[in-house]
Amino acid sequence: MPKVKPETLALRREEILRAAENCFARQGFHQTTIQDVIKESGLSAGCIYGHFASKDELIQAISDSRHGRDSTLFAAGGDTDDPLQGLRAVARAFLGDLQKEAGLQARRVGLQLWAEALRDDVIREQVASGIRQPIALIAEMLRRGQKRGVIHRTVQPRGAARAIVAMFQGIVLQRLWGESISTSEAMQVFETFLAGLAAKR
Amino acid sequence: MPKVKPETLALRREEILRAAENCFARQGFHQTTIQDVIKESGLSAGCIYGHFASKDELIQAISDSRHGRDSTLFAAGGDTDDPLQGLRAVARAFLGDLQKEAGLQARRVGLQLWAEALRDDVIREQVASGIRQPIALIAEMLRRGQKRGVIHRTVQPRGAARAIVAMFQGIVLQRLWGESISTSEAMQVFETFLAGLAAKR
Amino acid sequence: MPKVKPETLALRREEILRAAENCFARQGFHQTTIQDVIKESGLSAGCIYGHFASKDELIQAISDSRHGRDSTLFAAGGDTDDPLQGLRAVARAFLGDLQKEAGLQARRVGLQLWAEALRDDVIREQVASGIRQPIALIAEMLRRGQKRGVIHRTVQPRGAARAIVAMFQGIVLQRLWGESISTSEAMQVFETFLAGLAAKR
Amino acid sequence: MPKVKPETLALRREEILRAAENCFARQGFHQTTIQDVIKESGLSAGCIYGHFASKDELIQAISDSRHGRDSTLFAAGGDTDDPLQGLRAVARAFLGDLQKEAGLQARRVGLQLWAEALRDDVIREQVASGIRQPIALIAEMLRRGQKRGVIHRTVQPRGAARAIVAMFQGIVLQRLWGESISTSEAMQVFETFLAGLAAKR
């Protein structure tokens, strides 16, 4: 019944989203006009509105597409048994992503979403869940570490996990504002904190 | 010759700024219209434009006014000799501020500024310098601590300071998204990290 | 690919210009609001701004469109060999135009442009060149007349041409202020001046 | 009863008018804001509105003040018996005035009034009467000249007078647009036309 293959449809959607993301990363959601997206994509207004009902829906779709990204990063530490090694892997994956332009671009849009989350409940939920997942993951790692006696028993898994994620978020901010944060240097600092978590201090 | 006291002028300015800040915290810079500020302040368009040349200048002024706020907070640790005590004082001041509505309000606007910093060079400079100061302050504390043998000698003062500030920033984000972060709980987690910094592990 | 014929675009432009000209003739440039042009044209703000970037550009376009009009009028005398006959033809064409509503309308806008020329360099240049052309044309006619011995040799072609054009301009002014100036009467007066130019006095 | 001497009042009025005229000559009526007049005069809004009820009234007052000026100029030819000499005197006075900055300034405002006359009945009446007077004066001179046999009998006094005034108006326009018109050159051209008027051709 559909005259166009559904895959073509999805491709077009992707095309629009990519163009929109470029604009959003560059100018922010509210400074970006549909006209900008039209120019960036090379498509027409009608076409874009054929795929997305409104600008807000476009922003939503961007938020959706960003949603899963961090989970992938944080999954980096999932395969290790040693929680300290796991945290190191997560940190390395995370910091490495911040050195690549693609990662920065995504973070730029991400920061807009962080701010948008203050007003838009759907976005807030997405942003929050995008952080709850890593926190839960890390907390679980710490708990396992405590069972094995690698992590100090006074450590509060959930709180510490939250703090680690918070630190990553702050690093993102500083990176986006132009600070150059070398992975090796940051990893070394991270070691200091791991020392605090470790059972043997 | 001036029929109105010069202080009245500054008062009016303050009045407008306060109204604008309320709107900005609630709706963000770009969703806030001058009409909103007019309603919130109870003044007229002409009056507002008599004090601020444009909406952008209003945003700038808000950015200016927020600029010094953190410095005050971070000064909390300046009077102690013990760097660990100093850091605890800073953390307590910071976390305490996050429990008060005034603090949250300020942070809500702050988050908008963090995002705005991606596009506006002046704001970026202000935001960045607002973070450089605390980092320098904390780094200095750590350095003094190393001299006295309280802080572990392998700690990199600047990097560690940056990480601590990053953590605070991340906590702000999570708090703004609705997570309730109790001061005592957060302080306990903070202890874990202090343990990593301490000379005697 | 273009779904609308390119000529439709130009037609729409013309439509807007005509509406604007009506408004300008009636109320002047600065008393005419875009809202007026919207009403007069039956179009929308967005449409008008799709064809003209600003109100100033609309005024410019009107100035452009008026620019060539006089040249056409003054070309009336070009085909005669006899300079006196040529001048008569020019005068008749000019005065005749002043009797028609279309001509008056154009002159009304023209007078606004004359005033606008004091402040706008582009318009001044257009207005000035619109007068330089006729002056050059008439001067040339007089020169040819002197060679043939029809025009008195003491006549200064350029100065006399300028004076003739000046006279026409003054007539326009008086006509616009409501004086009824019959073509025949004016032609008769013109004869008096031609007599001054003529070789045989 | 009046606390301030009436002459002080008139002085202040004059002061405001002079400031307004400067602004109007420079920027035109509609581009000039009351704020501009305030700056130019060094007075306050309230003060200006104490002397003139509105901006329109200010424009009216300028129109009034300009009204008598030309009459003075054209009176230059009144004291001679010889109409040709009279016309020469008028022309010389007129052209001389155009060389002085004060004269040009007045004409700049005058041109705005010429345009304004299209919409404002009061101003039109003033502008028109300001031209009717000289026309009547010159026509009378020509009539007297005909009686004495100095002016050709076929000359139509009124029409010729109107044409002469028209010529002067056109010269004003051209001068205001930046053309430099030397008095001697223009007088020489004027002679040509006088020749057409003269009885002995």
Place this chain on the structure above:
DNA sequence: GATGAATGAGCCTTCATTCAT
């Protein structure tokens, strides 16, 4: 009278969205 901060109607312009082709 003089001052100038405050008013608010209204102006120019933008931009998300629609719809005939």
Place this chain on the structure above:
DNA sequence: TATGAATGAAGGCTCATTCAT
């Protein structure tokens, strides 16, 4: 489906005018 000209509700800002001091 895709196109892009047209729509029109708002938004930012100006400026003639007022009025408490």
